[in-house]
Amino acid sequence: GENVEQHPSTLSVQEGDSAVIKCTYSDSASNYFPWYKQELGKGPQLIIDIRSNVGEKKDQRIAVTLNKTAKHFSLHITETQPEDSAVYFCAATLGSSNTGKLIFGQGTTLQVKP
């Protein structure tokens, strides 16, 4: 079936460094790609999303890039801070966002060392 692969599973960086998390998807009809951040004991929270007609989107220290041809998208966090430590999930729609199914990657545990 259709899936989303996410790498790496764990990532440790020094405060101030950049962090990059990569995802690949299999459904060529996917048109919406969100990223969620989950802190310990809480539900996931949307941090940034991108549509298939856009190649890059930025929001302060966070950016997402999308390569539709290669079917992969990435999350970039610059100037990391200890509060960025969390589990990050990428996701992709199965078909369009109107079909109802959003498939998540396996998650990346990011540790930012002070």
Add this chain to the structure above:
Amino acid sequence: NAGVTQTPKFQVLKTGQSMTLQCAQDMNHEYMSWYRQDPGMGLRLIHYSVGAGITDQGEVPNGYNVSRSTTEDFPLRLLSAAPSQTSVYFCASSSVGATNEKLFFGSGTQLSVL
């Protein structure tokens, strides 16, 4: 504004018991969904609904039932609990009409089946 409320937060069941996980949202969102989260497997979609009276299956629907009699509530029923259903369950709703975009997640229900 309460957002997405899940009850209970914790539950222990014996194999074969039944129970209902409650989910309510007060944002008048059309789209609601249930996910389960297991270590190393990310979030997997169980069932979803694009409006009152409409439900559909996700990636892992077996062993679970849902109904959507009102816009606000989307309960998840386990008819005969099995140890394989031990997991953390999240309910989510979307602020973008009947799509799965920009999901708001509840704080989760941790379920153990002995």
